[in-house]
Amino acid sequence: MKVLVLNSGSSSIKYQLFRTADWEAIAFGLVARIGEPKGELKLNWREQDGPLQSRQDALPIPTHEAGIDHIVAGLRTSGALAGFSELAAIGHRVVHGGEHFQRPTIVDDRVVEAIREVVPLAPLHNPGHLSGIEVARRLFPTVPSVAVFDTAFHQSMPPTAYRYAIPEHLYTQHRVRRYGFHGTSHLYVAKRAAAFLGKELAGCNLITLHLGNGASATAIRAGRSLDTSMGLTPLEGLVMGTRCGDIDPALHFFLSTNLGLDTAALDDLFNRRSGLLGICGVNDMREIERLAAAGDERAKLAIGITTHRLKKYIGAFYAELGKVDAIVFTGGIGENSAGIRRGACQGLERLGIRLDEAANAARGQSGERCISTTQSEVGVLVIPTNEELEIARQALAAVGR
Ligand code: AMP
Numbered sequence: 001m002k003v004l005v006l007n008s009g010s011s012s013i014k015y016q017l018f019r020t021a022d023w024e025a026i027a028f029g030l031v032a033r034i035g036e037p038k039g040e041l042k043l044n045w046r047e048q049d050g051p052l053q054s055r056q057d058a059l060p061i062p063t064h065e066a067g068i069d070h071i072v073a074g075l076r077t078s079g080a081l082a083g084f085s086e087l088a089a090i091g092h093r094v095v096h097g098g099e100h101f102q103r104p105t106i107v108d109d110r111v112v113e114a115i116r117e118v119v120p121l122a123p124l125h126n127p128g129h130l131s132g133i134e135v136a137r138r139l140f141p142t143v144p145s146v147a148v149f150d151t152a153f154h155q156s157m158p159p160t161a162y163r164y165a166i167p168e169h170l171y172t173q174h175r176v177r178r179y180g181f182h183g184t185s186h187l188y189v190a191k192r193a194a195a196f197l198g199k200e201l202a203g204c205n206l207i208t209l210h211l212g213n214g215a216s217a218t219a220i221r222a223g224r225s226l227d228t229s230m231g232l233t234p235l236e237g238l239v240m241g242t243r244c245g246d247i248d249p250a251l252h253f254f255l256s257t258n259l260g261l262d263t264a265a266l267d268d269l270f271n272r273r274s275g276l277l278g279i280c281g282v283n284d285m286r287e288i289e290r291l292a293a294a295g296d297e298r299a300k301l302a303i304g305i306t307t308h309r310l311k312k313y314i315g316a317f318y319a320e321l322g323k324v325d326a327i328v329f330t331g332g333i334g335e336n337s338a339g340i341r342r343g344a345c346q347g348l349e350r351l352g353i354r355l356d357e358a359a360n361a362a363r364g365q366s367g368e369r370c371i372s373t374t375q376s377e378v379g380v381l382v383i384p385t386n387e388e389l390e391i392a393r394q395a396l397a398a399v400g401r
């Protein structure tokens with residue numbers, strides 16, 4: 001059997017097709033620029049143990065329905081998918097599930113309505129997901145669609161971690177609280193870390209650091225999310241590519257009173273022009289590291305603020321957990337940047353965190369690995385994330401196959 005994973009955005013759809021026998025991704029690709037005069041279609045597929053093949057087309061893709069039609073046509077002509085009867089499930093990534101969803105859920109009309117209800121909490125993401133879900137249900141009425149929520153893993157947080165210190169009615173009437181995101185990635189790397197340590201997930205306390213263009217940290221106690229750095233939206237917490245993370249909320253009043261910025265301008269400032277980009281003018285960590293190595297002071301500061309914030313969260317989550325089995329780095333930066341990992345762990349020896357400098361800095365390493373010394377009480381691991389694989393597995397489990 002096969003599972004198709006769809007990540008539908010407002011103008012693009014990313015997809016991967018998995019074979020459940022060995023969880024190999026046998027095809028993957030992208031439909032982009034939906035609704036623009038020239039759309040983009042990318043398909044990569046592998047025939048039985050053969051090399052990876054690729055195809056790319058430019059053609060108008062007016063709607064999500066046309067996009068998913070193209071994806072299915074590509075999968076069928078490439079031979080990756082013989083027919084719909086091969087599909088055990090379609091897994092849909094959904095960023096925000098509000099408080100409705102603690103686990104992956106087979107989509108019916110009520111689930112669609114519940115996802116629609118929380119659109120105000122994720123206006124940039126949930127509408128695109130809904131388009132993908134509705135089209136998939138229409139095109140493949142016999143294949144169950146399963147919604148897998150970025151927020152679901154964090155629903156185990158206690159109110160002490162998820163409530164803000166603001167008037168109660170904002171929570172009871174408007175559901176203003178901390179939700180947390182990247183849950184599928186945090187759960188995936190937590191499971192892999194437990195296996196790496198030779199333990200059950202339920203027996204592990206972990207601090208997982210998903211550091212990509214978006215970044216978040218999660219404290220995991222006995223395999224469940226206890227606290228996480230993102231909040232009502234994915235803006236809170238760590239320094240990100242273009243997002244500021246934690247700031248004094250009074251900055252909003254200051255900027256609106258003194259600079260006349262309205263809510264749209266503040267949204268743009270904090271979500272798209274802050275973070276690494278705001279500090280040093282660049283949001284790609286590879287480029288920032290190159291600039292810093294060449295002596296650029298702003299690039300050095302961007303790295304310094306990033307690792308300072310990371311250390312703050314490691315310390316806070318360590319205190320919440322009491323005992324930590326491992327710190328896990330993942331995401332484009334977490335998996336690849338030895339400098340950020342070193343900066344985040346430096347000076348934490350008293351907490352039992354001892355980085356093996358050589359293992360951390362070893363070039364050409366990929367895959368799951370331990371980068372702490374044998375004396376380190378807390379393991380430090382690098383675990384590549386794979387959100388699509390986790391979505392596929394959860395979708396299959398949800399349909400009971
Ligand atoms: P993601 O959102 O997980 O794809 O991660 C994107 C971020 O990872 C960008 O800031 C990239 O610059 C960063 N990244 C990818 N590869 C490397 C690398 N080899 N060294 C440092 N940063 C990297």
